[in-house]
Amino acid sequence: MAGEPLLAVEHLRVEFPTRHGTLVAVDDVSLGIAPGEVLGVVGESGAGKSLTGAAVIGLIDPPGRIGAGEVWLAGRRIDNLPPEALRRVRGREIGAVFQDPLTSLNPLYTIGRQIVETMTTHLDLSSSAARKRALELLAEVGIPAPTRRFDHFPHQFSGGMRQRVVIALALAANPKLIIADEPTTALDVSIQAQIIALLKRLCREHRTAVMLITHDMGVIAETADRVAVMYAGRIAEIGPVADVIHRPRHPYTRGLMGSIPSIVAEREELAQIDGSMPRLTAIPPGCAFHPRCPRVFDRCRRERPELMPAGATDAACWLVV
Amino acid sequence: MKSAVAPSAGSPLVELVGVARYFDVSPPWLNRLVEHKPRVLLKAVDGVTLSIAQGETLGLVGESGCGKSTVARLIVGLYRPTRGEIRYAGKRIDANGASRSARREMQMIFQDPYASLNPRWRVADIVAEPLLAAPDHQRPARREIEARVGALLEQVGLVRGDGSKFPHQFSGGQRQRISIARALAGKPRFLVCDEPTSALDVSVQAQVLNLMHRLQRELGLTLLFISHNLAVVHHIADRVGVMYLGRIVEVAPTKTLFADPQHPYTRMLLAAVPDLALTGKARTAVTGEVPNPLDPPRGCAFHPRCPHANERCHREVPLLKPVRRAQASSGEAACHAVEEGRIGLSVVTPGDRSSDIPSV
Numbered sequence: 001m002a003g004e005p006l007l008a009v010e011h012l013r014v015e016f017p018t019r020h021g022t023l024v025a026v027d028d029v030s031l032g033i034a035p036g037e038v039l040g041v042v043g044e045s046g047a048g049k050s051l052t053g054a055a056v057i058g059l060i061d062p063p064g065r066i067g068a069g070e071v072w073l074a075g076r077r078i079d080n081l082p083p084e085a086l087r088r089v090r091g092r093e094i095g096a097v098f099q100d101p102l103t104s105l106n107p108l109y110t111i112g113r114q115i116v117e118t119m120t121t122h123l124d125l126s127s128s129a130a131r132k133r134a135l136e137l138l139a140e141v142g143i144p145a146p147t148r149r150f151d152h153f154p155h156q157f158s159g160g161m162r163q164r165v166v167i168a169l170a171l172a173a174n175p176k177l178i179i180a181d182e183p184t185t186a187l188d189v190s191i192q193a194q195i196i197a198l199l200k201r202l203c204r205e206h207r208t209a210v211m212l213i214t215h216d217m218g219v220i221a222e223t224a225d226r227v228a229v230m231y232a233g234r235i236a237e238i239g240p241v242a243d244v245i246h247r248p249r250h251p252y253t254r255g256l257m258g259s260i261p262s263i264v265a266e267r268e269e270l271a272q273i274d275g276s277m278p279r280l281t282a283i284p285p286g287c288a289f290h291p292r293c294p295r296v297f298d299r300c301r302r303e304r305p306e307l308m309p310a311g312a313t314d315a316a317c318w319l320v321v
Numbered sequence: 322m323k324s325a326v327a328p329s330a331g332s333p334l335v336e337l338v339g340v341a342r343y344f345d346v347s348p349p350w351l352n353r354l355v356e357h358k359p360r361v362l363l364k365a366v367d368g369v370t371l372s373i374a375q376g377e378t379l380g381l382v383g384e385s386g387c388g389k390s391t392v393a394r395l396i397v398g399l400y401r402p403t404r405g406e407i408r409y410a411g412k413r414i415d416a417n418g419a420s421r422s423a424r425r426e427m428q429m430i431f432q433d434p435y436a437s438l439n440p441r442w443r444v445a446d447i448v449a450e451p452l453l454a455a456p457d458h459q460r461p462a463r464r465e466i467e468a469r470v471g472a473l474l475e476q477v478g479l480v481r482g483d484g485s486k487f488p489h490q491f492s493g494g495q496r497q498r499i500s501i502a503r504a505l506a507g508k509p510r511f512l513v514c515d516e517p518t519s520a521l522d523v524s525v526q527a528q529v530l531n532l533m534h535r536l537q538r539e540l541g542l543t544l545l546f547i548s549h550n551l552a553v554v555h556h557i558a559d560r561v562g563v564m565y566l567g568r569i570v571e572v573a574p575t576k577t578l579f580a581d582p583q584h585p586y587t588r589m590l591l592a593a594v595p596d597l598a599l600t601g602k603a604r605t606a607v608t609g610e611v612p613n614p615l616d617p618p619r620g621c622a623f624h625p626r627c628p629h630a631n632e633r634c635h636r637e638v639p640l641l642k643p644v645r646r647a648q649a650s651s652g653e654a655a656c657h658a659v660e661e662g663r664i665g666l667s668v669v670t671p672g673d674r675s676s677d678i679p680s681v
Binding site for chain 2: 160190196217219221222256267274
C-alpha cells in the first residue's frame with residue numbers, strides 16, 4: 001500500500017456477550033485503506049465482513065460491542081468517540097451504501113429532500129446551494145432528468161436507480177471513505193455492472209477510499225485494488241487482487257477460488273471445500289479452517305497462525321512459514 | 322416405478338409449444354368501478370416454445386421478472402397455462418385430468434431450503450413423503466421405505482442417522498441436500514431446479530452443483546436448471562435458453578452460446594458478468610433497465626436498450642429462428658437484426674475458437 005492509510009483498523013475485535021459466554025464475531029482484524037483505493041472484503045456468510053464494516057462506522061447494535069482494537073480515520077481515532085461526535089463523522093467523513101436500497105431511504109421524503117438534508121447537516125451550505133449540488137450529484141450518478149426526479153419518492157424508482165440515489169446520498173457530504181456493504185447483491189447482473197462501473201469512476205474522480213464488502217468474487221475482481229479474505233471472524237489472506245485470485249496462498253482462498261464457476265473456463269468438477277464454516281459458538285482451536293483444510297498438519301490444530309508475508313500477499317497459514 | 326412411455330435417447334422428454342401465462346393484477350373491483358381503472362394483465366410468460374431432450378440439462382437464464390420461474394411452475398403443474406401446450410413424453414399434461422403418472426416422474430427443487438422443508442417434520446418423514454404419495458399398489462412397505470430413505474440420504478452425502486433430526490439442525494447446504502434427496506425419492510426422470518444454489522455460499526454451492534452433476538450422470542436424469550447466475554448455468558447446462566420479458570430470445574448449446582452469442586441481450590448479459598479472469602479489464606458499458614412487464618415495449622421487448630434496433634424492431638415481435646452457423650441446428654435467436662444479418666457477424670475472431678467459426 002502506498003502512502004499513509006486513510007483508514008487504519010488495528011486488532012479489531014467485535015464481540016457479543018450472551019448467556020453462554022462471549023461470542024467473538026470479528027477477531028483481531030487489522031487492515032488499512034489508502035485514499036482512492038478500493039479494498040474488497042470477501043467471505044461467506046458469517047465470516048464477519050459486514051460487522052467489520054459496521055464497526056468502522058460505529059454501527060454495531062448492542063449487545064454487540066467493540067471488545068478491543070482501534071479504528072483510525074485520517075490520523076484520528078474514531079472508535080472511542082462519543083455518539084454525537086461519531087454521528088458527525090458518519091455521513092460527513094464516512095458514507096455508507098447498503099445492500100437493500102429501499103430500506104436505506106426514507107419512504108416518506110422525496111429523494112431530493114433527503115440529499116439536501118444530508119448536505120445541510122454536514123456541510124456549511126445554504127439550502128439553495130445544496131439543491132444545486134444535489135442536482136449535480138444526481139446527474140453524476142446517472143439519474144436521467146434529475147430536475148424532474150428530484151421531487152420523486154423512493155418507491156417511484158427502480159432498484160438500480162434507488163441504489164444510484166443511495167450512492168449519491170453517500171457522496172453528498174464529500175466523504176473520504178465509503179463503506180459499501182453488498183451494494184450490488186440485490187440487483188440484476190446488467191444493473192450490477194452499471195453500479196460497479198459507477199462506484200469505480202466516482203472513487204477515482206473524488207479520491208474516495210472504498211471498503212467494498214461482498215460475497216461475490218467476480219465483483220471484487222472487477223473493482224478492488226486489494227482484497228481481504230475473511231474466514232470465521234479473521235482475515236485468512238490479504239493482498240493485491242490479482243495475486244489473491246490467481247496466486248492464492250491460503251488453502252481456504254484456493255478452495256474458494258476453485259469453487260467459483262466461470263463463464264470462461266471449462267471445468268468438469270468444481271473444487272470443493274467439504275463441510276461449512278464453523279458457528280461462532282464452536283470455532284475450532286488453532287487455525288479455524290483446520291477441520292476443512294486438505295493440507296492440515298499437527299501445528300494447525302494447536303496454534304493459531306497470524307498473518308504472515310507469503311509472496312505478494314499476507315496469509316494466516318502455517319504452510320507459508 | 323415404470324415410466325409412462327419407454328425412453329428413447331435424444332427425443333424430447335418435455336415440450337412447450339407457445340405456452341403463455343398471464344396474471345390478472347387488476348385493481349379491486351370497486352376501484353375499477355368507481356375510479357374507472359382498467360383491467361391489468363401481467364404477461365409473465367408470453368409464448369414460450371421449448372423442448373428438453375431426454376437426459377439433457379437445459380439451463381434457463383434471465384434477470385428478475387423475466388418469467389423463468391413461471392416457466393418452471395407451469396411445467397410441474399403449479400400453474401395452468403393461459404394458452405399453449407405442455408407435453409411430457411409426447412402426452413399433454415396441461416389439460417384437466419392429465420396423467421398423474423407423468424406428474425409423478427417430475428420433481429422440483431426450490432431456491433430457499435429454509436422455506437421448502439417443513440420445520441416440524443423429521444428429515445426421514447420429509448424424504449419419505451413422495452414414496453407415501455404413490456398410489457396404494459405401488460407404495461412400498463414401511464421397512465422398505467426406511468431403507469430407501471437411508472440410501473437416499475447417503476446418496477446426497479448425508480448419513481442415515483440424519484433422518485431422525487429436524488431441518489433446523491442443518492446448514493443451508495445440507496438442507497438443499499435434503500431437498501434433493503426428497504426430489505429423488507420418487508425416482509423421477511425429470512427434475513426442475515429453480516435457483517437451487519442461489520441462497521448458498523460459493524463453497525457450498527460448489528458442493529451442491531457437483532452433487533447434482535454426479536446424480537444426473539448416475540441416474541440419467543433430465544434437468545431444467547433455472548438460474549440468474551450465468552456462470553453456474555455455464556457450468557452445469559448442456560444447452561441454454563435466455564429469457565427476456567416473458568419470451569425466449571436465444572437458445573443454443575452452452576459452448577456455442579457463451580462463445581458466440583447472437584442476440585444483443587445475450588451479448589449484453591455476457592458482457593456484464595463479472596468474472597475472475599477479467600481482473601482489471603474494462604467491461605462493455607451496459608445501458609438501461611428491464612422495462613415494466615405491465616407495460617412492455619411494442620415490437621421486440623429489448624428494442625429500447627438495443628444498439629441495433631431499427632424501425633422494424635419497434636413494430637414487429639421477432640420470432641425464434643435458427644441462427645446461420647457453420648454447424649447445423651446450433652441455436653436459435655429471436656432478433657430481426659440477427660435474421661437480416663445486420664449483426665450476424667460474430668464477435669469471435671476467426672481462428673480463435675476453431676470449433677465455433679460462424680458461417681456469416
